Amino acid sequence: SAYAVLATGNLFVAILVGLIVAFIFGAFNGIVIVTFDIPPFIATLASMMVAEGAIMTFTGGQNYSNLGAAFQFIGQGYIGPIPFPVFIMAFILLVTYYILSWTPIGRAMYAVGGNTAAARASGINVKFTKFFAAAYAGLMSGIAGIVLMSRMNSGQPAAAVSYEMDAITAVIIGG
Numbered sequence: 803s804a805y806a807v808l809a810t811g812n813l814f815v816a817i818l819v820g821l822i823v824a825f826i827f828g829a830f831n832g833i834v835i836v837t838f839d840i841p842p843f844i845a846t847l848a849s850m851m852v853a854e855g856a857i858m859t860f861t862g863g864q865n866y867s868n869l870g871a872a873f874q875f876i877g878q879g880y881i882g883p884i885p886f887p888v889f890i891m892a893f894i895l896l897v898t899y900y901i902l903s904w905t906p907i908g909r910a911m912y913a914v915g916g917n918t919a920a921a922r923a924s925g926i927n928v929k930f931t932k933f934f935a936a937a938y939a940g941l942m943s944g945i946a947g948i949v950l951m952s953r954m955n956s957g958q959p960a961a962a963v964s965y966e967m968d969a970i971t972a973v974i975i976g977g
Contacts, residue, residue, distance in 0.1 A: 803816045803817060803819055803820030803947075803948055803951060803957065804816070804866035804869055804951055804956065804957025805860075805861075805866055805957065806819040806820070807869050807870060807873050808866055808869065811870070813870070813872045813873055816869075816873065817876075817948060820944050820947060820948050820951075821941060821944045821945070821948070823944065824940050824941055824943050824944020824945075824947065825937060825940050825941045825944065826940070827849055827853055827940045827943075828936050828937040828938065828939055828940015828941055828943065829933070829936070829937040829940065830849060831845050831846055831849050831936040831937075831939075831940060832932060832933035832934070832935070832936030832937050833933065834848075834849070835932055835933070835936055836929040836930075836932050836933050842932070842935075842936065845936075846936075846939075847966070850966060854959075854963065857959045858959050858960075861957075861959045863959055863960075864959075865956050865957060865958045865959070866956060866957040867955065867956040867957075868955065868956070869951070869952070869955055869956065869957070873951075873952055873955075874952055874955045875952070876890075876948060876949060876952035877948075877949045877950070877951070877952030877953030877954075877955075878952065878953055878955070887949050887953075890945065890949060894942065894945065898942075901938075907931065907934055910926045910927070910931040911931055911934070911935055913926055913931075914926060914928050914931045914932065914935075947962070950962065
């Protein structure tokens with residue numbers, strides 16, 4: 803996204819590029835998970851390392867800075883007294899709630915997460931459900947990355963290194 807905004811000057815293109823790349827990585831995770839029956843945690847850690855290597859190769863380890871006021875607004879802007887990232891979070895929360903509560907794939911995700919064998923016996927396409935969950939998680943990671951990059955007003959290849967340990971710790975402590 804940082805490279806795209808600097809190369810084109812177009813905020814929409816930059817966001818779209820970031821979301822497409824994130825979705826592709828999520829979809830790739832989903833394909834690996836369902837094709838080789840690899841645990842999602844392991845597949846995600848492996849693709850994270852691939853992504854880190856790819857971005858270091860692409861950027862040469864260099865930061866892309868001064869992304870512009872429009873891009874900066876995504877992570878640092880306010881609408882009234884409320885930070886713009888809160889609106890992004892609320893929108894994502896509503897969309898995810900709708901998907902999980904009111905769509906067949908959302909209900910399937912609950913079933914597969916609860917008991918994969920029972921979900922399969924119920925006629926749920928477990929492979930597609932796992933693929934969708936991984937692709938959606940990739941898309942959500944892309945949004946988080948864009949907001950983080952916007953808050954720093956720069957694309958830094960090593961910005962989120964070690965964040966995975968924070969997430970793992972939170973999951974383990976939180977149960």
